[in-house]
Amino acid sequence: MADAKAVPRITASSRWARQTRHGDVFFWLLTLFFALVIIGLVVVVGVVTYNGSAEARAAYGWSFLWGTDWNPIETDLYPVSFGAWPAIRGTLISSLIALILAAPTGVAIGIFLSELCPLRLRQPLGFMVELLAAIPSVIYGLWGVAVFANWFNDWVANPIANTAGQFVPWLAGPIAVSRGLAITGTVLAIMILPTVSAITRDVLQAVPNHQREAMFSLGATRWEVIWGAVVPYARAGIVGGIMLGLGRALGETMAATMLVGNSTRIEPSIFMPATTAAALIASELPNSVSLIHESSLIALALALFGITLLLNAIARYLVWQTARGPAGEKA
Amino acid sequence: MSVNIQTNMLTYRRRSWVDKVLRGCTIVATAIAIVPLVLIIAYVLLLGGAALNWDFFTDTYRPPVPAGVDPRTGLPIEGMGEDATAQVQARGGVLHGIVGTLMVTITALLFSLPIGILAGIFLAEYPDTPFNTFIRFCCDVLSGAPSIVIGVVGFTMIVRPSETYSGIAGSIALTFLMVPTIARTTEEILKLVPNAVREAAMAMGAPMWYTTLTVVVPTALTGIVTGALLAFARGAGETAPLLLTIQGNSNLSFNMFAAMAALPILTYKYIESPFPAENQLAWGTAFVLTMLVLGVNLLVRITTARIKR
Numbered sequence: 053m054a055d056a057k058a059v060p061r062i063t064a065s066s067r068w069a070r071q072t073r074h075g076d077v078f079f080w081l082l083t084l085f086f087a088l089v090i091i092g093l094v095v096v097v098g099v100v101t102y103n104g105s106a107e108a109r110a111a112y113g114w115s116f117l118w119g120t121d122w123n124p125i126e127t128d129l130y131p132v133s134f135g136a137w138p139a140i141r142g143t144l145i146s147s148l149i150a151l152i153l154a155a156p157t158g159v160a161i162g163i164f165l166s167e168l169c170p171l172r173l174r175q176p177l178g179f180m181v182e183l184l185a186a187i188p189s190v191i192y193g194l195w196g197v198a199v200f201a202n203w204f205n206d207w208v209a210n211p212i213a214n215t216a217g218q219f220v221p222w223l224a225g226p227i228a229v230s231r232g233l234a235i236t237g238t239v240l241a242i243m244i245l246p247t248v249s250a251i252t253r254d255v256l257q258a259v260p261n262h263q264r265e266a267m268f269s270l271g272a273t274r275w276e277v278i279w280g281a282v283v284p285y286a287r288a289g290i291v292g293g294i295m296l297g298l299g300r301a302l303g304e305t306m307a308a309t310m311l312v313g314n315s316t317r318i319e320p321s322i323f324m325p326a327t328t329a330a331a332l333i334a335s336e337l338p339n340s341v342s343l344i345h346e347s348s349l350i351a352l353a354l355a356l357f358g359i360t361l362l363l364n365a366i367a368r369y370l371v372w373q374t375a376r377g378p379a380g381e382k383a
Numbered sequence: 384m385s386v387n388i389q390t391n392m393l394t395y396r397r398r399s400w401v402d403k404v405l406r407g408c409t410i411v412a413t414a415i416a417i418v419p420l421v422l423i424i425a426y427v428l429l430l431g432g433a434a435l436n437w438d439f440f441t442d443t444y445r446p447p448v449p450a451g452v453d454p455r456t457g458l459p460i461e462g463m464g465e466d467a468t469a470q471v472q473a474r475g476g477v478l479h480g481i482v483g484t485l486m487v488t489i490t491a492l493l494f495s496l497p498i499g500i501l502a503g504i505f506l507a508e509y510p511d512t513p514f515n516t517f518i519r520f521c522c523d524v525l526s527g528a529p530s531i532v533i534g535v536v537g538f539t540m541i542v543r544p545s546e547t548y549s550g551i552a553g554s555i556a557l558t559f560l561m562v563p564t565i566a567r568t569t570e571e572i573l574k575l576v577p578n579a580v581r582e583a584a585m586a587m588g589a590p591m592w593y594t595t596l597t598v599v600v601p602t603a604l605t606g607i608v609t610g611a612l613l614a615f616a617r618g619a620g621e622t623a624p625l626l627l628t629i630q631g632n633s634n635l636s637f638n639m640f641a642a643m644a645a646l647p648i649l650t651y652k653y654i655e656s657p658f659p660a661e662n663q664l665a666w667g668t669a670f671v672l673t674m675l676v677l678g679v680n681l682l683v684r685i686t687t688a689r690i691k692r
Binding site: 069072073075076078079080082083084085086087089090091093094096097100101103104156157158160161163164165168177179180181182183184186187188189190191192193194195197198199242245246249273274275276279296299300302303304305306309310330333334337338346349350353356357360361363364365368 | 398399401402405406408409410411412413415416417419420422423426427430497498501502504505506508509515517518520521522523524525527528529530531532533534535536538539540543559562563566588590591592593595596616617619620621622623626627630647650651654655662665666669672673676677680684
């Protein structure tokens, strides 16, 4: 609204104008206040998780992050201890599996939607991909548990475990239940596809046409144009989109809680039950047994928030660099 | 990345083959993304649709009872033998979940609408400064933050001190998730309002705040409502923050200061249950949630298409 200044203000000398002469300043302050509230919300998230995790930080310090034992309840064999490594490891591995599956696929979908898709299909296909993002995560979990798990067991997990798993410990069986990092990562991949593909599509559409025309004029095929002139131009934005997808995968809770198996033992195989940070918080915080237990879970949340904040900042910067304007709000 | 282009026939054949194959790959990738979407929606429609009946919408949780017993009266059904108790049935419905979801989400909407809309006005109607960019970044941080973290905030901030799970805690947690959506959509829509509209009002001598409130916002009202609907759909589907704040409840409760049920929580609890009848209810709740999301998204699609034209 910079043009408002250019319009000469008519200072009507009516009573209404006199009574409301501070209206502009007042209204600006009002909207400013609510804009500041948004900053306040972010601060609240940081401060509350920081304060809530005070006991855990006092007891463990940084070693909390690589402690390998998570024992909320005292047993004969193990004292009470809270080490976040099983959860962090599970989060990293499942997100990595999701990335390996979703990054190439998502980028390919983005390329298709922006460069190759017939115009008539562009709208409906884009809408369908965005719908994937809108479906609540608990429904992914439901579908994963009730439908996908058995299929995954029969066609993916068992064949791999019975062949490559004989030699590679992290692919080994035996597979008792279809709960583990592999299936979690696969479902997470489906969930982050829309993020990656929507942002890829947006940054590719921001690539100026002269890039394409110049390459075509040299006699390149369509794929060479895409791979040689369009994708490199938008590389930073695509990487940003992949990072935002990673951020979603790291923090995904419900699907992970339902599919990961919630076991805090560290198993070598990706087909065995494990846990992720988000799943651990969701399953244990409502029935925590002690203050330090609660505090450790809140510390995990703080770690998650810190990581996603960092990823978001870097990714937004990269996308903004490419598109000169934040793209991909749809995700 | 650099592509060396030579124009002899042999490399041309190879290049056109590579072109075809890789373009095919992108089509395959898109198909791969559509398949799970279609599968999920098909399963939810088929299994969820089958679970819907009158009881589903009007009844609350009922404990599983042997199949030979009438779940309403608790008396044995005539003509069923004693051995019918081997099977287990759990009828009942999710009215408590529907009520809880509506109450918690609408309350959250009441909290987040003023914040979101006024912040959106600030972002769109006043000059763009680095400060605005920072606020947009804060919105992105909030919508990018894992929802479980927001749940933990609600738990630590409200549930812990008050020592009770409550609907209001859930509403406040959802507010964190809805505000960024509303603020950003409001901003986008207000930016679509042509400047001529503002200038016309200004020329009539209206001060800027009056212009914004009586001309610009009403012009963009459809879009703002759209944003609110999107936020509502997002909030209604959230599970993780609600698990930690409203906890769930098997009874019909209208008390915002005690534990409440919500549809996504019921989906989560019922699918883990050993009783097929309760699994069916889970599909039913999934059906209701999916329809809500689908409906809102289609509506948004139609409205934005109309506005942009």
